Amino acid sequence: MYPDLSYLFHDLFGTPVNNWLSLIKTFGFVLALAFLASSYFFGLELKRKEGQGLLKPTKEKIKVGYPATLSEILINALIGFFLGFKIVYLVGHYREIGEDVFDFILSGQGSILGGIVGGALFGFLQWWGKEREKLEKPGVKEVKIYPHQRNTDITIRAAISGILGAKLFAIFESVDNIKAFLSDPINQFFSGSGLAIYGGLIVAFIYVFWYVRKLGMKPIHIMDAVAPALIMGYAVGRIGCQLSGDGDWGIVNTLAQPSWWFLPDWMWAYDFPHNVLNQGVYIEGCEGPYCRRLAEPVFPTPFYEVVASLIIFAILWGLRKRITIPGLLFFIYVTLNGIERFWIEKIRVNDEIPFLGMHPSQAEIISTLLFFIGIAGCVVVFRKHQQQQSTE
Numbered sequence: 400m401y402p403d404l405s406y407l408f409h410d411l412f413g414t415p416v417n418n419w420l421s422l423i424k425t426f427g428f429v430l431a432l433a434f435l436a437s438s439y440f441f442g443l444e445l446k447r448k449e450g451q452g453l454l455k456p457t458k459e460k461i462k463v464g465y466p467a468t469l470s471e472i473l474i475n476a477l478i479g480f481f482l483g484f485k486i487v488y489l490v491g492h493y494r495e496i497g498e499d500v501f502d503f504i505l506s507g508q509g510s511i512l513g514g515i516v517g518g519a520l521f522g523f524l525q526w527w528g529k530e531r532e533k534l535e536k537p538g539v540k541e542v543k544i545y546p547h548q549r550n551t552d553i554t555i556r557a558a559i560s561g562i563l564g565a566k567l568f569a570i571f572e573s574v575d576n577i578k579a580f581l582s583d584p585i586n587q588f589f590s591g592s593g594l595a596i597y598g599g600l601i602v603a604f605i606y607v608f609w610y611v612r613k614l615g616m617k618p619i620h621i622m623d624a625v626a627p628a629l630i631m632g633y634a635v636g637r638i639g640c641q642l643s644g645d646g647d648w649g650i651v652n653t654l655a656q657p658s659w660w661f662l663p664d665w666m667w668a669y670d671f672p673h674n675v676l677n678q679g680v681y682i683e684g685c686e687g688p689y690c691r692r693l694a695e696p697v698f699p700t701p702f703y704e705v706v707a708s709l710i711i712f713a714i715l716w717g718l719r720k721r722i723t724i725p726g727l728l729f730f731i732y733v734t735l736n737g738i739e740r741f742w743i744e745k746i747r748v749n750d751e752i753p754f755l756g757m758h759p760s761q762a763e764i765i766s767t768l769l770f771f772i773g774i775a776g777c778v779v780v781f782r783k784h785q786q787q788q789s790t791e
Contacts, residue, residue, distance in 0.1 A: 400642065400643065400644040400671055400672050400673040400674050400675070401425045401642045401643060401673070402424065402425060402643055402644070402675035402688075402689045403420065403421040403422070403423060403424050403425055403675075404420040404421070404423045404424075404425060404428065405417055405419075405420040405421040406425075406673060406689070407425065407642075416687055417494075417687050417688070419493050421493065422493050424643070424675070425639060425642050425675070426639045426640065426642075426643040427639075428639070429635065429638055429639025429642065429643075430636055430639055432635055432639075433632040433633070433635035434554060434558050436628075436631050436632055436635045437625075437628040437629060437631060437632030438550055438551065438628070439628075440628040440631050441553075441554065441624060441625050441628035442547050444623075444624035444625070444627065444628065444719070445545075445546045445547040445550060445621075445624050446547045447624075448546075448620050448623075449545055453617070453620045453725075454545075454546040454616060454620055454621075455546075456545045456546070457544055457614060457615045458541050458542070458544075459541070459542060459544055460539050460541050460542075461539065461540060461542055462537070462538075462539055463532065463534065463537065463538065463539070463540055464532060464533055464534025464535075464536065464537035464538065465529070465533070465537040466526075466529050466533050467525050467526045467528070467529035467530070471525055471529075472522045472525050472526050473522070475521040475522055475524070475525040476518040476519070476521055476525075477518065478521055479517035479518045479519070479520055479521025479522065480514040480515070480517055480518030480521075481514070481517075482517050482521075483510070483514045483515070483516050483517020483518065483520075484509035484510055484511070484513055484514030485503070485504060485509050485513075486513065486517075487509075487510035487512070487513025487514075487516075487517075488508060488509045488513065489503065491510070492508075546616055546621075549614070553607060553610070553611065556606065556607060556610060557603045557606075557607050558603075560603045560606040561599035561600065561602060561603035562599060563602060564599045564600075564602025564603060565596060565598045565599030565602075566595075566598070567598055567602070568595035568597060568599075568601075568602075568761070569595040569598065595761065595762070596636070596762075597740075597766070597769075600629070601765075607621075608621075608622075617725075619725045619726045622726060622729035623719070623725065623726065623727075625729075626715055626728050626729045626731075626732035627715040627716050627732075629732065630711045630712045630735075630736065631708070631712050633704075633708050633736075634704075634708035634709050634712060637701045637702075637704045637705045637708065638701075638705055640701035641699060641702050643674070643675045644671035644672075644673070644674025644676065645674075645675055645676065646674075646676050646678070646748070647701050647747070648669075648671060648693075648697045648698070648699065648747070648748060649697045649699065649703075649746045649747050649748065650697060650698060650746055650747065650748055651695045651696070651697050652667065652696055652697055652698045656668070665699060666699060668696035668697065668698065668699075669696055669697065669699045670692045670693040670695070670696045670697070671692060671693050672691075672692035673685075673689040673690070673691075673692070674689070674693070675689065677689060677690075677691050678691060679691040679692045679694055680692060680693075680694045698746045698747070700743055700746060700747045704739070704740075704743055707739045708739070711732070711735045711736070714731075714735065715732055715735075718731070724781060725780065725784070727777060727780050727781065727784075729776070730772075730773045730774075730777045730780060731773065731777065732773075733769050733770075733772055733773035733776060734769075734770055734773030734774055734777065735773075736766070736769060736773075737766045737767065737768075737769035737770030737771075737773055738770060739766075740765075740766040740769075741763060741766040741767060741770065744759075744763045747760075749762065749763075
């Protein structure tokens, strides 16, 4: 397991663990890669739909040729001061700070010299950038902005709203989580652990749907464009869960490994050594903050979800050019996502919720709803397409 990148580099290159690379947590690093992967495939689909004439550019008025204002320079200088103040100190005191990175960010600790240099640099860059673009006759001009040019903007907004939704849903996933949040709301909300993926998807979908509609783009085509990107991002994100051991593992695997099994043993049952949650029994001879492994091997469900998600991605990627009914690809994604997650919940550790005499997990309830929403959506968009064809 690799709770942070120092453990990964230790296995790859033999460097010591708990060095400065320990500041970069594996799950957060891979999560960033997940958003990049989603953005890449989303951008490809946006360009393809632009070529089909399904998505069109919008016009916006922008100011050009103006020098930087004092407020712009000051805002950038403040950002630069904060980054320099914290980063310079963090690099020089990473052993002292250890795992308490969030507490350090909120504290008054930092490097004054680093802050001054960072503030001066950011303020200068803002002024210099505007000076290079300054014109003798500044003004306002109208420009066309294509949907694929908004890819980064949409991805960042989806990431922020998604993480917010994932954290909120995780807090309300169980009574224990609610109690922990009420006892320490700031640290619980901003901690890197405890993210409910469905909460992220739901909140991000609602917000991005509103945002693209506000921009004048047709949400139905954006939904189709983002479907393969979403499942690819999910696959990459689950790699982070597997590598870091963030608790998204399965129940204890008591099944005997079959004689025909030819894959590595850890794909059948795994004890997640050095997991980032530090759960389980002590690893003899280990030194450092991550010295535990699970007492009994469990199903490596994050790995199973990586495989399932890549299969779903391959299906959607193969269908995307063959399906011409707007919205159908997205609702196929919703259906397959619901099926995948429902069945993985059967072997995954979860907090159960009393519901109509049963005790499903939050994800089981949502995945069941998604399955039926996906089926209903497929039927609705198919019938709507048929009606449109009959009237033409």
